[in-house]
Amino acid sequence: MVKALVEKVDYLEKQLDMNHDDAVKHVESIITEEGFSVMLVKDIDKIFKKKLGVEEYPRYTIICACGPKFAKAALDASWQAGFLFPCSFVVHEKNGKTWVSHISIMKIAPAIGLADPEAMEPVIKMTGDAVHAAWDRF
Secondary structure, eight states: OHHHHHHHSOEEEEEESSOHHHHHHHHHHHHHHTTOEEEEEEEHHHHHHHHHOOOSOOOEEEEEEEOHHHHHHHHHHOGGGGGGOSEEEEEEEETTEEEEEEEOHHHHHHHTTSSOHHHHHHHHHHHHHHHHHHHTTO
């Protein structure tokens, strides 16, 4: 079941040739230009340090974003699509390199039965176009 779901969604991951903090700013800037609003930026590694005393966790930053026109279109197709909001982009360190990752939440909604696939099709195309336009610029 999980493998079938993963095959239905876009999981994107790309190495960036910059340090972590610059990568976070870079991703925020580009997704904003592509119609998303940055709602929240959270450094998970810093939360682990503060709350759990974990000193040496690799950098891991979640950028929560919402495109108002994308969100409205998704909710118009199915109010349950909102359970998956907001879209997330993750900047993280792996093997000494900086990476950005994203997974298509709009494709997840019909895959797990939260929305009719036909109703979500235009939403998936619209959001996919915006994400891929940003992705090509990272």
